[in-house]
Amino acid sequence: MRFSNYIRKKTARLKLSYKPYTLYFKRPFKIAHGTRSSTPIVIVQLEYEGLLAYGEASMPPYLGESHETVIAFLKKTIGIIENLKYPFDLETILKEIDALAPNNTAAKACIDIALNDLIGKYENKPCWQLYGAKKTETPYTTYTLGIDEPEIMKQKIDEGSGYSIFKVKLNGEKDKECINTIRSITDKPIAIDVNQGWKNKEEALEMINWLKDKNVLLIEQALPKNNWDDAHWLFERSSLPLYADESIQRLSDIDKVKDCFDGINIKLMKCTGMHEAFKMIERARELKLKILMGCMSETSCAISAAAQLTPFTDYADLDGPLLIRNDLFTGITFEKGKITLNDLPGIGLFQKTLEE
Numbered sequence: 001m002r003f004s005n006y007i008r009k010k011t012a013r014l015k016l017s018y019k020p021y022t023l024y025f026k027r028p029f030k031i032a033h034g035t036r037s038s039t040p041i042v043i044v045q046l047e048y049e050g051l052l053a054y055g056e057a058s059m060p061p062y063l064g065e066s067h068e069t070v071i072a073f074l075k076k077t078i079g080i081i082e083n084l085k086y087p088f089d090l091e092t093i094l095k096e097i098d099a100l101a102p103n104n105t106a107a108k109a110c111i112d113i114a115l116n117d118l119i120g121k122y123e124n125k126p127c128w129q130l131y132g133a134k135k136t137e138t139p140y141t142t143y144t145l146g147i148d149e150p151e152i153m154k155q156k157i158d159e160g161s162g163y164s165i166f167k168v169k170l171n172g173e174k175d176k177e178c179i180n181t182i183r184s185i186t187d188k189p190i191a192i193d194v195n196q197g198w199k200n201k202e203e204a205l206e207m208i209n210w211l212k213d214k215n216v217l218l219i220e221q222a223l224p225k226n227n228w229d230d231a232h233w234l235f236e237r238s239s240l241p242l243y244a245d246e247s248i249q250r251l252s253d254i255d256k257v258k259d260c261f262d263g264i265n266i267k268l269m270k271c272t273g274m275h276e277a278f279k280m281i282e283r284a285r286e287l288k289l290k291i292l293m294g295c296m297s298e299t300s301c302a303i304s305a306a307a308q309l310t311p312f313t314d315y316a317d318l319d320g321p322l323l324i325r326n327d328l329f330t331g332i333t334f335e336k337g338k339i340t341l342n343d344l345p346g347i348g349l350f351q352k353t354l355e356e
């Protein structure tokens with residue numbers, strides 16, 4: 001991140017506070033892992049010289065984090081954060097926090113996001129500008145259609161009529177029926193997410209060949225995440241671009257995907273936040289990998305943070321706030337599906353406090 005030189009203020013202290021919430025989906029959300037109606041999150045607030053900055057941890061079941069584990073991790077970080085006299089050296093601070101425990105990536109991400117927001121607010125600049133991005137070069141977000149019966153799929157497509165790309169969740173059960181239903185209603189481009197749901201490479205190749213003439217942009221995580229030999233086999237034969245999601249989590253994972261996938265799905269909750277996500281973008285470009293910026297079920301806080309980096313990506317799947325009933329923030333927006341960054345400092349949130 002680019003920022004100017006700060007004067008070190010020995011008296012300034014950071015104050016960290018946090019609060020757990022539950023987000024409720026507008027509709028039950030079914031993917032290959034199972035069905036959920038809500039998701040736990042934690043919102044972090046940093047206070048520094050009268051500025052308030054925010055971060056968010058969202059915990060999908062498969063990463064093993066919960067309200068309890070995130071709060072336990074945040075308690076470990078309070079000593080580090082509140083004793084910082086200079087909260088702007090992200091590389092050093094985040095390295096120290098990362099070393100506190102393995103995993104806990106969503107808990108680490110909420111601190112990263114809040115620190116990025118704070119730096120932007122201190123500099124009075126949006127994060128996209130501090131990272132050197134061009135505001136208008138954002139992609140269109142996909143709008144996710146969870147697995148459902150044909151009648152409900154029709155309603156979901158109608159609800160997403162303002163978006164130009166659909167993301168379709170498949171699970172290996174009624175996949176062709178699902179795609180046929182969608183194609184009977186709309187010819188908009190679709191991105192497919194299998195969430196590891198195709199159990200073998202032959203089934204995956206057969207489905208890809210069936211899908212290739214159906215205006216499909218990409219296939220995400222076709223096979224189980226650790227099945228690298230089969231991923232390579234499929235990569236050599238696939239007529240559609242293959243993206244890794246569950247197979248890749250952090251910067252250190254990128255090099256192993258280059259012979260098995262065309263692109264990667266970067267999510268702040270998997271990779272500990274914006275600072276590491278930006279490094280992943282740089283490394284992916286060196287390896288000629290395409291990039292999709294994805295999300296978990298999140299409020300406009302974490303989504304606005306991820307959106308700051310989307311001018312560097314090929315695709316974005318940042319529809320988290322569109323699928324929940326109780327968004328806690330107002331942040332970046334979508335103009336007919338195109339991610340629209342604002343000029344607010346930090347991650348682009350309108351001001352709020354945790355007590356509201």
Ligand code: MG
Pocket residue numbers: 193195220221245246265
């Ligand atoms: Mg995915």
